[in-house]
Amino acid sequence: MAKHLFIIRHAKSDWSFDVSDFDRPLNPRGFKNAPKMAMWLAQYPVQPQQLISSPAKRAITTAQIFAEHLALPVNAIQTDERIYEALPNTLLQVINELDNDYESVAFFGHNPGLTLLVNYLADENIYNLPTCGIVHIRFDDLTDWVSVSGGTGTNAWFARPDNAN
Secondary structure, three states, rough: OEEEEEEOOOOOOOOOOOOOOOOEEEEEHHHHHHHHHHHHOOOOOOOOOOOOOEOHHHHHHHHHHHHHOOOHHHHEEEEEEHHHOOOOHHHHHHHOOOOOOOOEEEEEEEEOOOHHHHHHHHHHOOOOOOOOEEEEEEEEEOOOOOOOOOOOOOOEEEEOOOOOO
16 A cells, blocks of 8 residues: 655745744735645545644644645644754654554645655655645555655645646
8 A cells, every 4th residue: 555645835924923933824825825725635536644734833724724624633633843944854754753554644844844855755856845835745665654765755746826726
């Protein structure tokens, strides 16, 4: 059985508030794009069974919007502080620790780490994972998350708010 990882960058955040980077909320575009992309993902045949997010406000808010549209319990979203400002080696540690009971996981975080992670896992050359962009990486030959490493995945698709219908 294959493993599926949906790598989702948080929706667009609002820089107009005098708050720390960690506490930045979504802006109106973020609140428009997150439900749009969540509904788009909800129509896809493979659905995330678990959502894991950076605890930063913009990431967890994005994850909560996705949970609502994917009919997943918002209170079951797992947060991992290692995701915030992480580079691929740290993000890979989080992935390698995922529960093997889950065949499909959605992972919410930040750039540049997520773009670098996609490129590492799927031997891609994506320049930038935009806000609220989603990459579905399939691991066809893997049965456990600990086996995920560089080049073991395949980019099944890459969707952005401006091209998801």
